[in-house]
Every structure is written in structure tokens, then in C-alpha cells.
Amino acid sequence: MRKYEEKKENQVVEVYCNCCGKKLAVKDGMIMEGVLPVTAFWGYFSEKDGEHHTFDLCESCYDKWIAGFQIPVEKKIENEML
Template sequence: MKIRGRIEAETVTDVLCDVCDSSTLHESGGLQYGCLEARWGYGAKHDGERYEVHLCESCFFKTIAYLKQERRIENVFDDHATNSNECLGLIAKNEFFGDE
């Protein structure tokens, strides 16, 4: 026997970029954003703190560009520095449907 009823559910309808405050809701109806997260544990200077920053596509890639520049600066005189700045943080490419 099926029993039908109404259930009210809360859902995320939009995510605003924490830098530029723009909507990450894409024309197709999906949310397109990146997330920078940190959870600091025992022994860390920021023990017990948790961070979550939501970024639109533009701000996300500006942040990645900034981190790449910082990496270049930190390793400018290092003879053994890896030269993998182009792929910093990239773990998949051409993953259009989320399957691995």
C-alpha cells in the first residue's frame, strides 16, 4: 500500500561566491563553483577551526593563478623545484559526467 503525503525539504538553490558575491547558478540550472576547505586538528596553530570558501569559476581560477605565482616565488632559487605549475591542483581532465 502506498501512503502519499507532502514533505517539506530544504535544499540549496544557489551558492554565492564568497569573494565577488556573484551567483554560481549556471544557465543550465546547475551550480558551478569551487570550494577551498580546511579543517585544522590537534597540534595545528588553528586547532579546532574549520574553513569553507565558495568561489565562482572566475575567482577560483584567479586564486589558482595566485597560488601558482606564490609557488614560483617560493622556488625561484631552488634547483630541485618541480616545474608542474600548469597542473597545480588539477586531478582530472575531460571528466564531463563525474564518472571516474
């Protein structure tokens, strides 16, 4: 869950993990720790017809979530990080 600077739409000021409620570290509009931003659009064949869902997960909640997966996540190392 993100709160933005009123004057600048893209300037994030606060980010919270939707799962545990932890406030993530943000400095000058940049998130200074691991976060998984999720945006899901539920289409016609779902039971959430047309709903748009967004949430953020901290790294710790992400790790707990994927630990329960039957099939592990695919991992690839990026050599170039911006």
C-alpha cells in the same frame, strides 16, 4: 557560501562566491556553472585548533587564485562526468 531550502537540507537554493560575492546560477538545486566548494578542518597543530572552514569560489576567482601559485595545479581530464 550556500543557502538551502528550509525543508530539504540538501536542496541548495543560492550559492555565492565568498571571494567576489557573485551569485552563481542555480536551477532546481543544481549549480549551473563552475564552482570550487572548499571544506577545511584545521587540526591540533594549526593555529586554528579545531576550526572547520567552508567556502565557495567561482571559476573566475579560482583562476586568479591559482595563477599566483608557485607550483601549478595538477590537471587530469575526466572522461566520465556525472
